[in-house]
Amino acid sequence: MRLELLIAVLLSLLAASEGIRVVEVVVPAVVTAGQAVVLECRYEEEGDKLYTLKWWRGDDQFYQLVPPKRSYYHASGVSVNMSATEHLNPYGSKGLERVMLEPVSLDAAGVYKCEVMADQTFHTVSQQANMTVVYVPDGLPAMYGMEEALQVRSGQRVLLNCSTPPASPPPVITWLVNGKRAPTDWSVSYAPQLRGAGSPPVRVSSTLDFYIPPGLLGGDGLHVDCVARQTLSGYHQTTSVVLPQERLAFSWLFSSGRGSAALLPCAALLVACAVAAVLLRLDSAPVIAGAPAAKY
Numbered sequence: 161m162r163l164e165l166l167i168a169v170l171l172s173l174l175a176a177s178e179g180i181r182v183v184e185v186v187v188p189a190v191v192t193a194g195q196a197v198v199l200e201c202r203y204e205e206e207g208d209k210l211y212t213l214k215w216w217r218g219d220d221q222f223y224q225l226v227p228p229k230r231s232y233y234h235a236s237g238v239s240v241n242m243s244a245t246e247h248l249n250p251y252g253s254k255g256l257e258r259v260m261l262e263p264v265s266l267d268a269a270g271v272y273k274c275e276v277m278a279d280q281t282f283h284t285v286s287q288q289a290n291m292t293v294v295y296v297p298d299g300l301p302a303m304y305g306m307e308e309a310l311q312v313r314s315g316q317r318v319l320l321n322c323s324t325p326p327a328s329p330p331p332v333i334t335w336l337v338n339g340k341r342a343p344t345d346w347s348v349s350y351a352p353q354l355r356g357a358g359s360p361p362v363r364v365s366s367t368l369d370f371y372i373p374p375g376l377l378g379g380d381g382l383h384v385d386c387v388a389r390q391t392l393s394g395y396h397q398t399t400s401v402v403l404p405q406e407r408l409a410f411s412w413l414f415s416s417g418r419g420s421a422a423l424l425p426c427a428a429l430l431v432a433c434a435v436a437a438v439l440l441r442l443d444s445a446p447v448i449a450g451a452p453a454a455k456y
């Protein structure tokens with residue numbers, strides 16, 4: 161019993177001698193570029209008073225509180241809105257310093273650390289958390305190339321491009337054909353995809369290029385979706401096109417698509433035959449019909 165008491169006393173002395181601790185840092189894990197960011201550092205005085213509270217991004221200190229005086233320093237991509245920065249409960253043993261950053265750029269990403277130092281013991285403790293900045297695509301992916309294949313039939317080549325608005329990190333494009341994910345060898349992405357978070361915004365493009373396999377065409381043709389996703393921001397947008405199936409011989413003749421190219425000689429032949437028939441008829445009409453020449 162005595163021993164336990166002794167241990168408890170020793171432990172509390174040990175805790176008191178630590179002076180101060182960081183209870184929690186609140187740093188948003190993912191923010192969008194152009195957004196103001198609130199950082200929080202919660203500390204607890206344990207027998208000693210707060211001497212300083214500092215915020216660091218990586219190796220750069222950008223903020224300091226030496227109660228009641230505050231200062232800020234330049235760090236790339238990070239600037240503090242001093243008028244929105246506040247200290248809650250400054251006289252209690254549990255304090256909270258809330259720092260507001262002005263709207264951040266992609267450069268603001270990194271490891272954020274709050275460090276507190278005790279007044280008497282200079283005991284220093286810190287906690288840190290990562291912040292990622294994303295540039296969210298502003299709008300839908302754009303699809304190009306439908307003009308070349310307005311109407312389609314089995315065996316025909318389909319060639320479509322899709323491209324996202326600028327974004328960081330780069331979105332990923334996937335294609336759906338009649339609602340099913342297109343086989344990987346049907347598309348190629350022009351992807352600066354190797355670059356990760358914090359890199360400058362880029363457009364990602366993808367080309368879908370395949371020959372329509374037998375049995376794929378549904379009743380109303382070919383539905384193609386270009387799906388762009390940026391996982392970090394939750395961006396998920398689809399642009400769709402429906403390429404109608406060729407139906408009438410008539411439309412084959414007059415459509416200008418690739419698919420009808422083979423039919424053009426045939427059409428020409430038909431027209432030639434029709435013209436020949438008319439000419440022949442004109443020629444022979446008086447003989448066969450025995451009609452008066454005056455009629456012509």
Ligand SMILES: *[C@@H]1O[C@H](CO)[C@@H](O)[C@H](O)[C@H]1NC(C)=O
Pocket residue numbers: 196241243244262263
């Ligand atoms: C700084 O914070 C104040 C108070 O919240 C706000 O009115 C002001 O617009 C902010 N300034 C910037 C540049 O964000």
Ligand SMILES: *[C@@H]1O[C@H](CO)[C@@H](O)[C@H](O)[C@H]1NC(C)=O
Pocket residue numbers: 271288289290
């Ligand atoms: C922060 O991100 C780096 C990689 O960028 C990772 O190694 C590290 O563990 C992360 N730290 C925290 C506190 O999440």
Ligand SMILES: *[C@@H]1O[C@H](CO)[C@@H](O)[C@H](O)[C@H]1NC(C)=O
Pocket residue numbers: 304305320321350365367
């Ligand atoms: C589709 O993308 C490829 C590769 O970038 C390009 O060569 C082609 O001209 C594009 N086609 C259209 C219709 O935009």
